[in-house]
Amino acid sequence: EKAKWPKETVELWTRLSKKEANDVETIQRSIIHHVTTTLARAAYNLDNFSAYQAVALSTRDRLISRWNETQGQLSKKDPKRVYYLSLEFLLGRSMDNALLNMGLKDTYGKSIEQLGFNMEDIIESEVDAALGNGGLGRLAACYMDSLATLEYPAWGYGLRYNYGIFQQRIVDGYQTEFPDYWLNFDNPWELPRLDISIQISFGGHVQTSQDEYGVTRHNWIAGQSVQAIAYDVPIPGYHTENCNNIRLWRSKPTKTFDLTSFNEGNYERAVEDATNAERITSVLYPNDNTMAGKELRLKQQYFWTAASLHDIVRRFKKSMREWSDLPDQVAIQLNDTHPTLAIVELQRILVDVEMLSWDDAWDIVTRTFAFTNHTVLPEAMEKWSVPMFEYLLPRHLQIIFDINLYFLQKVELKFPNDRGLLNRMSIIEEAQPQQIRMAHLAVVGSHKINGVAALHSDLIKTTIFKDFVMYYGEEKFVNKTNGITPRRWLHQANPQLSTLITETLNSDKWLKDLSLLRGLEKKVPDAEFRKKWRAIKRANKVRLAELIKERCHVEVSPDALFDVQVKRIHEYKRQFMNILAVIHRYRTIKSMTPAQKASVQPRVVIFGGKAAPGYYIAKLVIKLINSVAAVVNQDPAVGDLLKVVFIPDYNVSVAEVIVPASDISQHISTAGTEASGTSNMKFVLNGGLIIGTLDGANIEILEEIGEDNIFIFGCAAQEVEDLRHAQRYRGVPMDPALQGVISAIEKGVFEDPKIFQPLISTLTVGKDFYLISADFASYITANQQVDIAYKNQDEWSKKSIRCTANMGKFSSDRSVKEYADEIWNIKPYTVIDEGFL
Ligand code: Z16
Known part of the structure; x- marks a missing residue:
């Protein structure tokens, strides 16, 4: 107990437990200290991973002193x-996020650079x-x-x-x-x-x-x-x-x-x-x-x-x-x-x-x-x-x-x-x-x-x-x-856009009060600004194209429309409907004359997500996506007009590359099945448009950004039961376009059709529980509207800016404050920096 110590002892502890400073040299000393002592390595001849470990340990020291201060002050209060x-x-x-949140990213960046390493490489070493x-x-x-x-x-x-x-x-x-x-x-x-x-x-x-x-x-x-x-x-x-x-x-x-x-x-x-x-x-x-x-x-x-x-x-x-x-x-x-x-x-x-x-x-x-x-x-x-x-x-x-x-x-x-x-x-x-x-x-x-x-x-x-x-x-x-943190999902994942927003709003306050993004609206008519906005999206697409090259061995053009569906694979999320529509698109292109092809909007369809290991049908959807990709990507009749990729091992870090690079993303669950969805919020916050059903938080996103900036299709939640009933007991026939797609699969256009029979069976009239057939026509139409809208890049950019500008509601800060005020009845407590460990 501190209280029982003699004065000299207390003074000694106080004097020697001052927190480390945060200047470049002190940080460099701390990194080198961890290299040579904690890691027991030579200070030269380090690989990126060891450098990452040392930087992480140095960051951790700073986290620990804040942790101690917070928990100590809270115990007293x-x-x-x-x-x-x-x-x-x-x-x-954790590293990038911890450095950004503590306001130390730039200083660490400088420190690392001078020590002969590159911040991005070091960040990439973390699992x-x-x-x-x-x-x-x-x-x-x-x-x-x-x-x-x-x-x-x-x-x-x-x-x-x-x-x-x-x-x-x-x-x-x-x-x-x-x-x-x-x-x-x-x-x-x-x-x-x-x-x-x-x-x-x-x-x-x-x-x-x-x-x-x-x-x-x-x-x-x-x-x-x-x-x-x-x-x-x-x-x-x-x-x-x-x-x-x-x-x-x-x-x-x-x-x-x-x-x-x-x-x-x-x-x-x-x-x-x-x-x-x-x-x-x-x-x-x-x-x-x-x-x-x-x-x-x-x-x-x-x-x-x-x-x-x-x-x-x-x-x-x-x-x-x-x-x-x-x-x-x-x-x-x-x-x-x-x-x-x-x-x-x-x-x-x-x-x-x-x-x-x-x-x-x-x-x-x-x-x-x-x-x-x-x-x-x-x-x-x-x-x-x-x-x-x-x-x-x-x-x-x-x-x-x-x-x-x-x-x-x-x-x-x-x-x-x-x-x-x-x-x-x-x-x-x-x-x-x-x-x-x-x-x-x-x-x-x-x-x-x-x-x-x-x-x-x-x-x-x-x-x-x-x-x-x-x-x-x-x-x-x-x-x-639900809400998402704008720190990780914009500031960290899309640093260029974050910088542009801060410059435009003359302040970085928006990172703690996301409703301030509304201030971007005034820039919609500014052609110069739209050009900058587009350039950032393009740079993010180049980065994603590199990841796709690395992981899927497919070359995609960053000038094509990037269409993304990344989330857990589930029947209710209807990745199956997406790939069926891709097959429809493929067949349409194949039937075109060269003159018709000239006006097709090139599209890269990007999938990612894990299926539960015991979920047989979900795993077959992954197989179908990969089979379609194999055929489409090497078909000279299609060329760059359509590419399909499945990015393996989708996780948070991969999402941080994909989300800022999407032009359009798919949130197409059968109405009433997706409780909220949160990736929809991440994409729109980064200026990606969405195509979606009237489900989960899509509805509230629509209310915030306006119907001109979102592509909505399909039945509403109240209609679902009636549609299922009609299908079961009145034998509503399958959508004709969908019928054509199914026939193509059954003819063996994409590998041995026997593989996909259990999947196709889920569409049998009366059994199509997730209403893929009922929504198919409006889904195809919505995708065509996306193509048309994307042709006008300037108008598209206006939509994109309006998307970001109106996403304030979906900050997890807003969600958490509602929980705190209306459910938990708790108040904030501000920790004071006492300067000691
Ligand atoms: C899960 O991720 C979700 C629901 C659930 O019952 C179990 C798991 Cl593991 C998801 C919802 O599907 C999604 O709509 C929602 O946005 C998310 O939880 C967070 O609320």
């Missing part, structure tokens, strides 16, 4: 905090932290950036997987998966907290007894236990001292691992159990928008929520407050249903361990939690089989049954004699075996439930949570439209 529980944080690379699948995981990362930038006291909690999302390679046109062992080299962006270790239990049984007041007490006698070890990932805000934290848990065998087995002389059994303990945080499940139902996944969820809650409760207890104050000190946001067990675990701690009454405990629990829903797709709804759950978490199962009992009793009081209603609302689904509906549990245990875009938030109120809206009332269900 002890304001209300928010905890964002997410099984996924798709952070991507992505890919602890997420797609939209949900990247959203968590954007929200962490905004929380730190807006100076909210916030922590993320997640898992430190040894293997992130698999690496995708294309072999013979098919996706093949390779492990992403991202921790092969030291990870400088985490701080191991080997001293923070929490014991987590599984299995066993529940002992019941009466206490001295005759109250029944439940004692969970666990079967096995493992340790949770903390790894902290600092998240610096943009141009602020505040530095938040993501705490990731790693599973380890308990220190005294299976003494019993040892004592029985069963050494092998003991070591085997130890290996099983490590398995919990071994791998990220590679499903986006589908539920797998594996036992290990449930173990991950409990391990993570129990460790996080233990940590949160420990921190709260230090403040010596009453339990009833918990909701005034702590807000916990559940990112999807994955962390719903936290609700049950907190109830267990309060009732079984802290001896609160059930009702007092439940009041505290429900005022603490809020829940974000990200999908209405039935296959994505989390359900756990009761027998499996009971085996792993017997006490938690009892608590869930009690929560359900008390809940249904209240429903029955309000709406008597409606067994259908009780069945529909129950947390337990009466199937064989019974299933726990995690979404129902999350709704019952939270004070606010939010969807992620206006349409989606309306839809959940009329579909999956309809009965709950009737019971609780409308106020519990709110909308928080």
Whole structure:
């Protein structure tokens, strides 16, 4: 304790713990120091990767001092905090972002240059932290950036997987998966907290007894236990001292691992159990928008929520407050249903361990939690089989049954004699075996439930949570439209455009107040400005063309229209419809006279995205794209009029190259299926136009940028059910253009047609669930309108500028502020730079 030290000792510490300065020479010294000591290498004869490691370590030192300052000041002040529980944080690379946010990029650039290295090469040496699948995981990362930038006291909690999302390679046109062992080299962006270790239990049984007041007490006698070890990932805000934290848990065998087995002389059994303990945080499940139902996944969820809650409760207890104050000190946001067990675990701690009454405990629990829903797709709804759950978490199962009992009793009081209603609302689904509906549990245990875009938030109120809206009332269900961080997705990914915007607006304030982009509108009539705007887009396309050359071995012209669809491969996202329209385009070009061809707008169609390894149909879509590409790209009758590429291993870093380089991007899900989408926002922010359906956040983007600057087609969400019905029971025939395309595939224009039969079958009349046939004609028309509009480059540039200018709403700063004000009830806290470590 500092207070007990003699004056000289305190003075010595104070004098010697001054933070390192941020001038070029000090930074160079720090880099060289890490080369020669931490890395134990010679200061000359370094490769790019070692140089990257040294620069990363030097950057890390600066992050750590901000982290220390922030966490120290927050401990003293002890304001209300928010905890964002997410099984996924798709952070991507850290170095460039950390340097930009801390305002050190230029100084580091100079320092590195003088030491004989190039900043861009060094940045490229970093591997992505890919602890997420797609939209949900990247959203968590954007929200962490905004929380730190807006100076909210916030922590993320997640898992430190040894293997992130698999690496995708294309072999013979098919996706093949390779492990992403991202921790092969030291990870400088985490701080191991080997001293923070929490014991987590599984299995066993529940002992019941009466206490001295005759109250029944439940004692969970666990079967096995493992340790949770903390790894902290600092998240610096943009141009602020505040530095938040993501705490990731790693599973380890308990220190005294299976003494019993040892004592029985069963050494092998003991070591085997130890290996099983490590398995919990071994791998990220590679499903986006589908539920797998594996036992290990449930173990991950409990391990993570129990460790996080233990940590949160420990921190709260230090403040010596009453339990009833918990909701005034702590807000916990559940990112999807994955962390719903936290609700049950907190109830267990309060009732079984802290001896609160059930009702007092439940009041505290429900005022603490809020829940974000990200999908209405039935296959994505989390359900756990009761027998499996009971085996792993017997006490938690009892608590869930009690929560359900008390809940249904209240429903029955309000709406008597409606067994259908009780069945529909129950947390337990009466199937064989019974299933726990995690979404129902999350709704019952939270004070606010939010969807992620206006349409989606309306839809959940009329579909999956309809009965709950009737019971609780409308106020519990709110909308928080997603957002993206303009720091990574414009400033960092598109530095030239960022510079032009700052010059034009005479300030860089827009990076913290994105609505200021409106100021670009006045430049729309300025031909000189439009020329600069176009030149930047072209430079970004040249960069993407180089990446395509490298990864796909296809040469594409940066003067063609770049048409992009990059996202997880899923039937509802309709990459299949896109490639079918590409085939239609190919056939149209092939049927043209040379004179007709002369007026065709050249187009490069760019695909990217991973399919879940067990999603057969999605993987066939990838194969079809690659088969079409193989035929089209070498057809002399087509030449540069049409190129098709599938960029392998789409990830955050690849997105940072693709997004600034698109002219048009495709967001074409069947209306009502894509909860929000966030890449749509990234493209438009970078001056890319979009073609899309009336789905998710596309609708709000349309409202902001105006109908002249977006290509909308297809049916609306309200029409979907009628269209499906008509198709099923009135046998609406397939769209003729689509019929032609299917015939071409079946004739073997693109490899052996047998391969694609299962894919084509999904379009059989009456089975085309995602309504590709119903939307096909309007999709083709919308694509033709894109071609026509692109011919007039000057008009296109006006649209492009208007796009960027009107994207202010979609900053994750706006989203996070809405959560803070309307759900979490937290205030910012500005960290003061005290100049000491
Ligand atoms: C996911 O990425 C999403 C939803 C979900 O249930 C599971 C996963 Cl892993 C996505 C939505 O599909 C997307 O529309 C949305 O923009 C994103 O979550 C963030 O909210």
